[in-house]
Amino acid sequence: MSFSKQAYEYSENILSEYRRQAAELAVKRTEEIYTEIPEIKEIDDRMAELGAEMARTAIKGDPEKIIEKNSAKLAELKSKKDEVLKNHGFPSDYMTNVHRCGLCGDTGYVDGVLCDCRKKIMSVYDLAELNLPDNCGFDNFRLDLYSDEYDEHYKCSPRSHMKHIFEYCKSYAEDFSENSENILMYGKVGLGKTFLCGCIASELAKKGFSVVFKSAYDIFEIISKNKFNYKTDYSEDIDRLYSCDLLIMDDLGTEFLTEYTHTALFDIIERRLVSKRPTVINFNLAPKDVETRYSDRIMSRLLTFRHLLFLGDDIRARTLR
Numbered sequence: 001m002s003f004s005k006q007a008y009e010y011s012e013n014i015l016s017e018y019r020r021q022a023a024e025l026a027v028k029r030t031e032e033i034y035t036e037i038p039e040i041k042e043i044d045d046r047m048a049e050l051g052a053e054m055a056r057t058a059i060k061g062d063p064e065k066i067i068e069k070n071s072a073k074l075a076e077l078k079s080k081k082d083e084v085l086k087n088h089g090f091p092s093d094y095m096t097n098v099h100r101c102g103l104c105g106d107t108g109y110v111d112g113v114l115c116d117c118r119k120k121i122m123s124v125y126d127l128a129e130l131n132l133p134d135n136c137g138f139d140n141f142r143l144d145l146y147s148d149e150y151d152e153h154y155k156c157s158p159r160s161h162m163k164h165i166f167e168y169c170k171s172y173a174e175d176f177s178e179n180s181e182n183i184l185m186y187g188k189v190g191l192g193k194t195f196l197c198g199c200i201a202s203e204l205a206k207k208g209f210s211v212v213f214k215s216a217y218d219i220f221e222i223i224s225k226n227k228f229n230y231k232t233d234y235s236e237d238i239d240r241l242y243s244c245d246l247l248i249m250d251d252l253g254t255e256f257l258t259e260y261t262h263t264a265l266f267d268i269i270e271r272r273l274v275s276k277r278p279t280v281i282n283f284n285l286a287p288k289d290v291e292t293r294y295s296d297r298i299m300s301r302l303l304t305f306r307h308l309l310f311l312g313d314d315i316r317a318r319t320l321r
């Protein structure tokens with residue numbers, strides 16, 4: 001399950017309200033049409049009779065002949081109905097096209113698979129639970145907070161470098177799919193890594209992707225509680241870590257490193273790589289510190305990620321000036 005249990009419950013309540021409104025609208029439109037075009041009521045009554053006759057003969061046996069005959073009549077009546085509606089200026093589906101989502105009829109499923117409309121409701125619900133800052137969006141990313149002074153070491157200014165990173169993250173969110181790259185962001189604290197991760201999360205949620213965005217500390221807490229706390233069931237949280245469309249692990253590198261966290265980290269990265277579910281990891285560390293901190297086994301996986309080095313001075317301090 002990629003969305004939270006609460007998101008499923010919430011979306012079911014919303015869709016059930018949509019279905020109630022659709023049923024109400026269908027009654028209203030039917031009354032409107034019957035009053036304005038009595039001929040439509042006659043056609044509907046005739047269609048109902050034919051349908052009932054077909055049901056009766058199906059129970060009695062040898063129904064094929066009558067079904068064939070009545071089906072032809074029903075098709076004829078349907079096309080007559082469409083024509084009459086059209087002549088009175090109504091679309092042919094005026095009485096039936098009453099749902100918010102024409103694909104699933106507001107049930108949330110198409111052939112047993114989650115409909116996009118339900119995914120969007122759930123992802124937006126889960127996004128709200130992330131408590132991202134109100135201004136979290138690509139439009140609010142401020143490149144002017146990064147210095148435009150040329151840096152000899154990197155052969156560019158932090159601003160021009162960050163412009164590339166910003167554009168990369170924006171297109172990443174725009175074109176996201178299961179084939180999207182895994183990303184490793186690193187650099188000092190306060191350079192906008194968490195903010196850009198929030199922008200990606202927010203864009204993807206609007207499109208109906210399931211996103212889990214948690215600090216590494218919280219992720220290890222969940223895994224640890226799942227293993228050692230037998231009173232509470234954390235399997236749903238664990239399942240979301242492995243199966244959500246995008247996992248964003250914020251602030252890795254500050255956790256207390258043990259054999260246990262090492263194994264848990266490798267397990268998450270590996271499982272998501274195998275199942276082709278992209279992961280974004282964000283370090284407040286320099287590349288060389290990342291290399292010395294983690295095992296070769298983990299590093300060999302992280303080397304396959306797209307590396308984004310954030311440059312500049314703490315931009316949070318600049319926003320206060």
Ligand SMILES: [Zn+2]
Nearest residue numbers: 101104115117
């Ligand atoms: Zn739908």
